[in-house]
Amino acid sequence: xxxxxxxxENNFNGxxxxxxxxEIRANGSPLTPKEEAAFVVANVTDxxxxxxxxxxxxxxxxxxxxxxxxxxxxxxxxxxxxxxxRHNVRMTNPLASTLVxxxxxxxxxxxxxxxxxxxxxxxxxxxNQIDFEIDIYQAIISQGFWSVDPVRLSEIGFTQVNYTQxxxxxxxxxxxxxxxxxxxERRVMxxxxxxxxxxxxxxxxxxxxxxxxxxxxxxxxxxxxxxTSKNRWYVGNxxxxxxxxxxxxxxxxxxxxxxxxxxxxxx
Numbered sequence: 279x280x281x282x283x284x285x286x287e288n289n290f291n292g293x294x295x296x297x298x299x300x301e302i303r304a305n306g307s308p309l310t311p312k313e314e315a316a317f318v319v320a321n322v323t324d325x326x327x328x329x330x331x332x333x334x335x336x337x338x339x340x341x342x343x344x345x346x347x348x349x350x351x352x353x354x355x356x357x358x359x360x361x362x363x364r365h366n367v368r369m370t371n372p373l374a375s376t377l378v379x380x381x382x383x384x385x386x387x388x389x390x391x392x393x394x395x396x397x398x399x400x401x402x403x404x405x406n407q408i409d410f411e412i413d414i415y416q417a418i419i420s421q422g423f424w425s426v427d428p429v430r431l432s433e434i435g436f437t438q439v440n441y442t443q444x445x446x447x448x449x450x451x452x453x454x455x456x457x458x459x460x461x462x463e464r465r466v467m468x469x470x471x472x473x474x475x476x477x478x479x480x481x482x483x484x485x486x487x488x489x490x491x492x493x494x495x496x497x498x499x500x501x502x503x504x505x506t507s508k509n510r511w512y513v514g515n516x517x518x519x520x521x522x523x524x525x526x527x528x529x530x531x532x533x534x535x536x537x538x539x540x541x542x543x544x545x
Contacts, residue, residue, distance in 0.1 A: 396422035446487025
């Protein structure tokens with residue numbers, strides 16, 4: 279079993295972390311010189327690729343320690359209050375049935391932070407399901423929508439002037455006294471707003487529900503990349519230090535290795 283020696287960032291295919299189980303290969307398969315610079319090897323002498331690991335699951339075998347750990351979110355609207363433009367939303371991890379049994383603690387922390395930034399309600403979280411309410415106007419005036427420091431955002435006075443249910447159009451007035459008029463107007467347009475008027479201290483603009491939805495889902499996708507690892511199973515730094523101290527190669531038996539291995543989903 280090849281274990282990652284160094285952490286490597288890869289935003290498209292997941293991040294490889296030190297100690298990750300990056301490859302399961304048959305005993306006696308040597309590393310190339312290039313691989314030796316990136317990996318160490320734990321040689322589990324009494325395990326075959328198909329050796330069952332019943333402590334993990336009834337169908338889990340040794341080669342499954344090479345599983346990827348993926349975190350993606352599907353988004354569905356359970357019901358809507360269109361006169362108020364409030365929506366009950368459910369997010370789930372569609373890969374849970376095959377790769378991940380639930381949502382890890384690391385992912386939950388990111389989810390809670392993201393929803394708070396968008397002024398969403400406190401989520402109700404079960405094993406593989408996140409339910410919350412989002413108010414579109416509250417989202418428009420949120421830190422998540424504008425991607426700015428909350429202190430700076432608090433210096434702007436927002437008021438909803440009008441809401442047109444057909445099309446989900448929110449007309450918003452923002453008092454930005456003391457700030458640069460051109461900068462504010464450009465920022466509104468950059469975030470998908472349509473400027474209606476700008477006096478130099480007060481700007482009025484429209485934002486649609488669809489714009490908020492697109493920006494929110496983009497944020498969800500960006501957040502989920504940050505909790506995606508290329509590999510689900512790993513060993514701790516102490517084990518890695520021991521293998522490095524042994525020259526990058528260590529023989530062990532399956533019982534001992536099962537004591538070393540850790541699951542990111544459970545962390």
